[in-house]
Amino acid sequence: MSDLTKSTATKSNLGNKNVVELVASYPTMPLTVDCVIFGFDDNSLKVLLIKSDLPQFYEKWCLLGDQVHSREDLDAAANRVLIERTGIKKVYLEQVHTFSQLDRHPGGRVVTTVYASLLNSKDHSLGISENELKWHPVNKLVEMAFDHKEILDFCYGWLQKRIQEHPLVLNLLPEKFSLRQLQNVYEAILDTKLDRRNFRKKFASMGFLIDTNEMETHVTHRPGKLYKFDFDQYQKRKKNWVGIDF
Amino acid sequence: MSDLTKSTATKSNLGNKNVVELVASYPTMPLTVDCVIFGFDDNSLKVLLIKSDLPQFYEKWCLLGDQVHSREDLDAAANRVLIERTGIKKVYLEQVHTFSQLDRHPGGRVVTTVYASLLNSKDHSLGISENELKWHPVNKLVEMAFDHKEILDFCYGWLQKRIQEHPLVLNLLPEKFSLRQLQNVYEAILDTKLDRRNFRKKFASMGFLIDTNEMETHVTHRPGKLYKFDFDQYQKRKKNWVGIDF
DNA sequence: GCAAAAGTGTTGTCCTTACACCCATGC
DNA sequence: GCATGGGTGTAAGGACAACACTTTTGC
Numbered sequence: 001m002s003d004l005t006k007s008t009a010t011k012s013n014l015g016n017k018n019v020v021e022l023v024a025s026y027p028t029m030p031l032t033v034d035c036v037i038f039g040f041d042d043n044s045l046k047v048l049l050i051k052s053d054l055p056q057f058y059e060k061w062c063l064l065g066d067q068v069h070s071r072e073d074l075d076a077a078a079n080r081v082l083i084e085r086t087g088i089k090k091v092y093l094e095q096v097h098t099f100s101q102l103d104r105h106p107g108g109r110v111v112t113t114v115y116a117s118l119l120n121s122k123d124h125s126l127g128i129s130e131n132e133l134k135w136h137p138v139n140k141l142v143e144m145a146f147d148h149k150e151i152l153d154f155c156y157g158w159l160q161k162r163i164q165e166h167p168l169v170l171n172l173l174p175e176k177f178s179l180r181q182l183q184n185v186y187e188a189i190l191d192t193k194l195d196r197r198n199f200r201k202k203f204a205s206m207g208f209l210i211d212t213n214e215m216e217t218h219v220t221h222r223p224g225k226l227y228k229f230d231f232d233q234y235q236k237r238k239k240n241w242v243g244i245d246f
Numbered sequence: 247m248s249d250l251t252k253s254t255a256t257k258s259n260l261g262n263k264n265v266v267e268l269v270a271s272y273p274t275m276p277l278t279v280d281c282v283i284f285g286f287d288d289n290s291l292k293v294l295l296i297k298s299d300l301p302q303f304y305e306k307w308c309l310l311g312d313q314v315h316s317r318e319d320l321d322a323a324a325n326r327v328l329i330e331r332t333g334i335k336k337v338y339l340e341q342v343h344t345f346s347q348l349d350r351h352p353g354g355r356v357v358t359t360v361y362a363s364l365l366n367s368k369d370h371s372l373g374i375s376e377n378e379l380k381w382h383p384v385n386k387l388v389e390m391a392f393d394h395k396e397i398l399d400f401c402y403g404w405l406q407k408r409i410q411e412h413p414l415v416l417n418l419l420p421e422k423f424s425l426r427q428l429q430n431v432y433e434a435i436l437d438t439k440l441d442r443r444n445f446r447k448k449f450a451s452m453g454f455l456i457d458t459n460e461m462e463t464h465v466t467h468r469p470g471k472l473y474k475f476d477f478d479q480y481q482k483r484k485k486n487w488v489g490i491d492f
Numbered sequence: 493g494c495a496a497a498a499g500t501g502t503t504g505t506c507c508t509t510a511c512a513c514c515c516a517t518g519c
Numbered sequence: 520g521c522a523t524g525g526g527t528g529t530a531a532g533g534a535c536a537a538c539a540c541t542t543t544t545g546c
Contacts, residue, residue: 018353019300019301019302019351019352019353020353020354021353022300022353023276023351023353023354023355023356024353024354026276026277026278026313026356027276027313027314027315027316028274028275028276028277029274029275029277029314029316030269030272030273030274031272031274031275031277031357032272054265054268055265056265067272067273068273068275068346069273070273070275070355071348071355072348073346073347073348074344074346074357075346095343095344097341098320098341098344098359100314100319100320100321100359101319102317102318102319105265105269106265107264107265107266107267107268107269107270108266108269108270109269109316109317110269110272111277111320113344113346161487163490164487164488164489164490164491164492165491165492166492167492178525179525179526180524180525186490190488192488195508195509195510195511196524196525196526197510197511197526197527197528198508198509198510200525200526200527201508201527201528202490202507202508205507206492216525218518219517219518219523219524220517220518220519220522220523220524221516221517221518221522221523221524221525222515222516222517222523222524222525222526223516223517223524223525224524224525224526225525225526234492238492239491239492241407241410242410242436242438243410243535244409244410244432244448245410245411245485246410246411246412246413246452246480246484246485424498425498425499426497426498441535441536441537441538442497442498442499443499443500443501443537443538444535444536444537446498446499446500447500447501447535448534448535451534462498462544464545465496465497465544465545466495466496466497466544466545466546467495467496467497467498467543467544467545468496468497468498468499468542468543468544468545469497469498469543469544470497470498470499471498471499489508
């Protein structure tokens, strides 16, 4: 109860203090962002990593991250990291979670906010190749620097759920894509097989696919039709989700 | 491109520096947690707020929040806030999002991580009543201190989605509850009417309701059966969500 | 006996699943 | 011509939506 009393007293007396002083009295700590960049290539889900700078994590891989500057919000920091580290601009980034365990960084307390993104690894050649920036198969990583394995697992779970309610996956594909490609992405991310006919029916019935009247070329089998995704229609008609189900 | 070069240089030369120095070189900033405590009373959804301390927000309501201490992770901070401000212990708290706009606090830059919780307002009498701690109808708030209205709206959206895939709602009810109470909660949160027979069928078929063989008492109509929720069964059988739908 | 909510079942529609054959291309 | 994946339809089962009457209690 003494804690409570103390806290109450502190709070009540602050009313007249300058609000800048109040904020200045708060403890501060370093904040970073980490980006979990998912890509798709060779029919499997990849994640973009670099080798850690730190001797503590020699030869270990880690996420793309950096400090958050003092006049920069988290979204801006995440975008900056992506540009600085990969040369990739203007991709969809989504905040996933903030990790704050006290001992997660060997250099002291660092809180990190994690963003995830999906992008077509073929569209974006990696402009910058410091620290061996590389795509890694998501399922084969066993150890990483910091708590980045835990973060990656968290984001992978997030991604599996997210792609089922949002057409995120289209960021992994070129503008024009075949239904086979689309299905491959879902199968890779969800780590499951889907029935081809039902998958096609599902997407056809959603009405978000625009037939480009073009076909695949140079494939060693019957070429498939190429489609575009109708983002405008999607924006207009996206689902109002009501359905209790757990 | 000069930015990139600079950044690359900075990074590369840090390999041998002490990692503690590295972290010490990061800019630091104050971090807070804010708790969006949802409650249910009088058949409507409430949120727990206090009057702001700050003259800038005189007579405005705000969320329960506090600084994050330097040796405390975010979950601990959120729980502490709840105990200090309300006396309520050991409730389910879930991290929702981190807000970081530069100008969200008039006293300077403050980043805040927001947690949400649901609890039965009748179970927890508010032990501490500083700053007019009060339950407010969620839908009637127009203005709040800081960016707290925006945060509340975000959390309300989060909640509407979350209760459809997770039996969170049971935190709002006493251990034994009637199906009418359960339905009222869903209707209040989703802001919609549900068919009574279908609702009951749905829950009956999920198999998570335990009939207590008790009935409501002192009601002015035919008394309903009281049920408990079978959390063990739920843990064992909860859904592996696969179903693309957007 | 009246008000208020509990309790209960059926039908039609839609969505999901499972499943097999012919077709177009590269080699 | 053969290997590879493209393209297609149907039937059965399950989930969901719509809908009305009788029952039990307090007053």
